[in-house]
Amino acid sequence: MAFHFFSPPPQAAGPLRAGPVAVIAWPLRLVLRAWLLVLLAWLGVLSLAWNAVAPLLRLVLPARWGRVVGRAGISGVYRVYWACARWSGLMRMDAQSLDVLRHEPGGLVIVANHPSMLDAMMIAARLPRSVCVMKASLMRNPFLAAGARLAGYVVNEDTRPMVRAAVECLREDAQLIIFPEGTRSLGPRRMHGFTRVVSVMARQANVPIQAVVIETDSPYLSKGWPLWRLPPLPIVFRARLGERFEPSADHDALTERMEAYFRRELGQ
Known part of the structure; x- marks a missing residue:
């Protein structure tokens, strides 16, 4: 049974607001917390399944085709997860505006603010050609590592590599x-402040930078938020296309422009 009474209609206009969890009676809060953990466990199952298949695909596919399949596979896994999350009634993720980028030719740097651990999953689910820049420690994570290697994800351990x-x-x-x-x-x-490395990448590859603004009022899976803690419901995130920036040789100026743009868009 899905808890659809927490969610306003998917196309509803206006700001995204989460409901007050404090007014929910404690027995229902226990049920909802368990339901949220089941949803996270399902994400773990999907991720482990794909990461069990990924090493086999890496062995049999040419490297370039492996990257194509790997990126599309990760995108597909996350699309399945968000469909289940939507059905549960606990989460509303709106990132459909990113679909216009799916068939856009050429390379593209996508920059976004980062309020939650869910952000990369939300963007990658809509873009089957996407590559994430990820922490080196995650390349030892059994839920991510094999699939990331197959997809050719970029590790942020050392700046030049x-x-x-x-x-x-x-x-x-x-x-x-x-x-x-x-x-x-x-x-x-x-x-936080922005790093200039984004501008360096775009300049060297001669590709534009597309801003994606992630809007939420939910603290769920933000810094310091434990997995088992029940947030205000529903958990609502929206990713929308923002301004596009052309690459520039003045990395500091472009970085300042991008940071100022995001601060304006987020009401800072």
């Missing part, structure tokens, strides 16, 4: 997802 790998992906017409804060935001509307 990271930029080189990112530029190679962009020249293969990939859509590179990077969070220029370098870590999760301080809150839904409180960002």
